[in-house]
Amino acid sequence: MPHTVEWKVRLHLFEDDEGTTKARVVLDTGATALTGHGSAHCHPADRYLPEIGDELAAGRAMNNLAQQLLDAAERDIEGVGASRPSTRQVTGWPM
Structure with a gap:
């Protein structure tokens, strides 16, 4: 049951005149x-x-x-009738 997909990620960084860097990352x-x-x-x-600033904002x-x-x-796990795990590490693959 092989499964291969490609998701695209775009990262945008913007710095204003006051020294604030803003980042927006879009996952498609x-x-x-x-x-x-x-x-x-x-x-x-x-x-x-x-x-x-770029590193911090992007991270x-x-x-x-x-x-x-x-x-x-x-939400998807719950949607298929599975119970919500008590901690994130229990969900799916271990971290």
């Missing part, structure tokens, strides 16, 4: 799309290193997307 499964958001702000006393957006994907999987 072909059947649905999920969007995660994250942001990072450079403290005025910190050295300006835009790559750090937070991907974390937000991952949570949405896990929530969707749990």
